[in-house]
Amino acid sequence: MYDMKALYEASSVADAVALRLAHPEAQIIAGGSDVLVQMRSGKRAGKELISIYGLDELRGISIDEQENIRIGSLNSFSHITRDPIIQKYINVLGQAVDQVGGPQIRNIGTIGGNTCNGVTSADSASTLHAWEAVIELTGPEGIRREPIRDFYIRAGQVDLRPGEIQTAILIPRASYENTYGHYIKYAMRSAMDIATLGTSVNVRLSPDKKTVERCRIAFGVAGPVPMRAPRAEAAANAQPVSPELAEAFSQTVLEDINPRDSWRASRAFRQHIAVESAKRAFVESVRLAGGEL
Amino acid sequence: MAEKHVMQYKTVHFNLNGKDVERTVDVRASLTDLLRNDFRMTSVKKGCEVGECGACNVLIDGEAFNSCIYLAVWAEGKHIRTLEGLLGPNGELSDIQQAFVDEAAIQCGFCTPGFILTAVEILESGKEYTDEELRKLLSGHLCRCTGYQNILRAVKKTMYRRLGKEWTEPSSPS
Numbered sequence: 287m288y289d290m291k292a293l294y295e296a297s298s299v300a301d302a303v304a305l306r307l308a309h310p311e312a313q314i315i316a317g318g319s320d321v322l323v324q325m326r327s328g329k330r331a332g333k334e335l336i337s338i339y340g341l342d343e344l345r346g347i348s349i350d351e352q353e354n355i356r357i358g359s360l361n362s363f364s365h366i367t368r369d370p371i372i373q374k375y376i377n378v379l380g381q382a383v384d385q386v387g388g389p390q391i392r393n394i395g396t397i398g399g400n401t402c403n404g405v406t407s408a409d410s411a412s413t414l415h416a417w418e419a420v421i422e423l424t425g426p427e428g429i430r431r432e433p434i435r436d437f438y439i440r441a442g443q444v445d446l447r448p449g450e451i452q453t454a455i456l457i458p459r460a461s462y463e464n465t466y467g468h469y470i471k472y473a474m475r476s477a478m479d480i481a482t483l484g485t486s487v488n489v490r491l492s493p494d495k496k497t498v499e500r501c502r503i504a505f506g507v508a509g510p511v512p513m514r515a516p517r518a519e520a521a522a523n524a525q526p527v528s529p530e531l532a533e534a535f536s537q538t539v540l541e542d543i544n545p546r547d548s549w550r551a552s553r554a555f556r557q558h559i560a561v562e563s564a565k566r567a568f569v570e571s572v573r574l575a576g577g578e579l
Numbered sequence: 580m581a582e583k584h585v586m587q588y589k590t591v592h593f594n595l596n597g598k599d600v601e602r603t604v605d606v607r608a609s610l611t612d613l614l615r616n617d618f619r620m621t622s623v624k625k626g627c628e629v630g631e632c633g634a635c636n637v638l639i640d641g642e643a644f645n646s647c648i649y650l651a652v653w654a655e656g657k658h659i660r661t662l663e664g665l666l667g668p669n670g671e672l673s674d675i676q677q678a679f680v681d682e683a684a685i686q687c688g689f690c691t692p693g694f695i696l697t698a699v700e701i702l703e704s705g706k707e708y709t710d711e712e713l714r715k716l717l718s719g720h721l722c723r724c725t726g727y728q729n730i731l732r733a734v735k736k737t738m739y740r741r742l743g744k745e746w747t748e749p750s751s752p753s
Contacts, residue, residue, distance in 0.1 A: 288650075292587060293606040295652065315650075322609075322648045323629045339653055364642070388719025389697065390636055390645045477718035478631060 288322060289331040296338045299424050299453060305336045307426060307449045312336045314451060316360055316399035319391055344398070344453055347371050353459040354420070359398025359452045363410075364389070366397060376457055378467035382413045382486065385471045388478050398452045401437070404444040404511070411438075411512040412486040413469050415504035418461045425450035438511040465490045465500075466574035470563040474550075482551045483507050485563035487571045491527065495577045498522050501535065501568070508543035508560055515542035518564065527577045536565035593654040595620075596664030610646035610654060611635045614661060622662035622692035626721075633720030636693035637661050643697045643719070662692035665699070674740065675699060678733040686724030694720050698734045702741055710735070 294309060296302035305312070312334035315321045324330040338344070344360035347369045355375055357366065363383035366372055372380045386392055386400070386409045400408045401421070414434050421437045423430050426449040434455075437445050446452065467488030473479040484506030490499045501522035503515045518538040525531050545556035569579055592601040595618060602617050611628075614620040614637065623646055626634030630648040637646045638660040665673040672680070675698050685691050694717065701708065701716050708716065713731060722730065739746035 287605065287607045287612060288609065290607045292585070293650070293652065318650065319630055319648055322650075326629055337650065337653075339650075340655075387630075388633070389716055390633060390643045390719045391630060393642045393644055394630075394649065477715070 288325050289328075290325065290335055291332050292334045294334065294336045296336060296341060299341060299343065299451065302336065302338050302341065302451050303424060303426055303449050306451065309334055309336065310448060314338060314402070316396045316402075317362065317394040318399075319387070319395045320399060320403050338451060350456070355457040355462060357397060357455045357457070359454055360396045361398075363392035363395050363397070363400075367392070375462045376413075376417060376465075376467070378469050378486065378488065379410065379413050379417070382409050382469040382471070382484075385409050385469075391478075397455060401434070401455065402444055402446060402452055404438060404440075404442045406441060406509065406511050407481045407484065407507050408512070409469075409471060409481060409484060409506070412484045412504040412506040413467065414455065415512045415514055416467065416486040416488055416502045417457050417465075418502070420456040420458065421452060422454040422456060423447070423450045424453045429453070431456070435514070441510040463490075464575075466571050468567040468570035468574065470567050472559050472563060480550075481507055483545070483556050483559050483563060484512075485560065485567050487564065487567035489522075489568070489571045489575050489577075491572070491575045491577050495575065496527055498525050498527060498531070498572075501571075503539070503564060503567075505539075505543055505560060508545045508556065513543065515539050515564075517541045522568070527572055527579060529579055532565050532568050532572075532579060535568055536561045539564045589652050591652055591655045593656060594658045596660055604651045606650070606652055608651040610637070610644075610649040610651050610659075613651035613654065614646060614659075620661045620663055624689055624692065626689065626693075631721070632690070633693040633697070634690055636696050636720070638696050638700060641700065641703065643700045645719075660696065660699075662695055665695070675702060675733070675737045678737045679730070682729045682733040682736065684725060684729040684733040690720055690722040690724075694722070694730055698737070701734060702738055705742075707738065707742055707744075713738075 294305045315335045315337050344358040346358050348356050350356045363386050367380040367384045397410050400410045419434045420431050465488050469486045471481045472483045473481050487503045489501045501519050506512045521538040522535040539560050545553050547553045587606045588603050590603045614623045624634035626632040628647045630645045635647040636643050639657050
């Protein structure tokens with residue numbers, strides 16, 4: 287038995303919004319792999335829950351009319367990894383979420399829950415930042431969309447307003463077209479561990495594959511929320527592909543990030559692995575894009 | 580200190596090991612609670628109860644889930660399988676269970692039902708996996724006795740048998 291005050295099961299998105307307004311103190315539960323664990327530990331004990339897990343309308347991955355990749359918020363990690371649209375256009379996201387927890391966690395954990403939880407170490411978060419994902423929120427006034435960087439306010443706090451639930455994550459065409467990326471999770475063990483640092487890089491090369499047209503990089507655990515590294519990106523954009531570029535790009539990362547000392551790793555160690563991961567992920571992204579280094 | 584708790588119940592209908600069932604459950608119950616207390620499915624172990632050890636693993640619509648972090652009310656309409664569902668009509672062991680026995684993949688047995696159900700998901704995919712892939716697929720279970728090698732061997736042996744392939748066991752490490 288969970289120490290739960292009450293459970294409200296939403297029967298539709300509109301019902302979920304109504305329940306959110308009727309029970310403003312209640313916690314939304316999607317897959318529950320964070321919420322139920324926190325309830326068990328006492329952190330969320332005695333709370334009311336609004337379950338949206340039954341809303342199949344929030345599952346499935348498609349390309350919408352504006353050619354965005356539309357990922358319903360309740361897609362589990364394992365379904366994202368296996369999805370043909372993800373594999374074709376943004377395979378790195380499938381690879382990143384395939385490193386969350388273990389197999390059973392990847393069957394229950396959802397990408398919506400992973401982002402609404404607001405933690406910097408979420409394996410999906412750095413890749414979604416690096417691909418400039420757009421968060422779709424549905425509330426009493428209808429649907430609004432917001433760039434993922436604005437959605438994360440501070441550690442554990444996202445821009446989910448009264449009555450709202452997250453209904454989808456969108457990847458715009460301009461973001462995924464001709465773009466290839468790689469994610470590196472640095473953790474103490476290969477399964478059931480939280481990232482010491484997560485690094486997601488993607489590049490779009492010129493048609494002759496000699497020049498970096500656009501490079502984007504985002505980190506998890508390099509700061510209180512997932513973050514892009516704009517100076518490093520600027521150092522790589524419009525530059526010829528070369529080993530020297532990989533080196534310069536990865537060193538510039540240190541001007542952008544601000545990792546902390548924690549029991550998991552020191553600031554100095556995180557800085558060290560940030561540079562090394564940035565370099566390796568850049569080299570792999572260029573290779574996937576058809577470039578030579 | 581807290582206000583009086585109002586009991587809240589819900590009737591759930593689902594299929595358990597091939598049989599349609601229904602139960603009225605306290606909404607605070609986990610699926611582990613429901614399967615153990617209401618259906619005596621004692622293969623579903625209470626281990627860590629926070630989704631880390633895999634001892635409570637069951638198959639829901641063919642996928643492996645830790646039932647300790649799954650609300651009982653979410654069982655509505657689902658097909659759920661536990662280790663008990665693998666037995667033949669007269670209690671015969673299935674091939675994967677027999678392989679666990681033959682390979683000494685069991686010591687205390689607490690992790691075994693969870694491991695076997697993940698193995699069933701692996702085997703029913705009909706795919707052939709490398710050792711590295713199998714290790715990753717089995718990584719959501721903790722075993723404090725066997726050291727995992729015999730478990731990997733039992734799954735691998737059954738995978739090859741079901742694929743109709745011969746697998747010659749490498750000489751065991753000293």
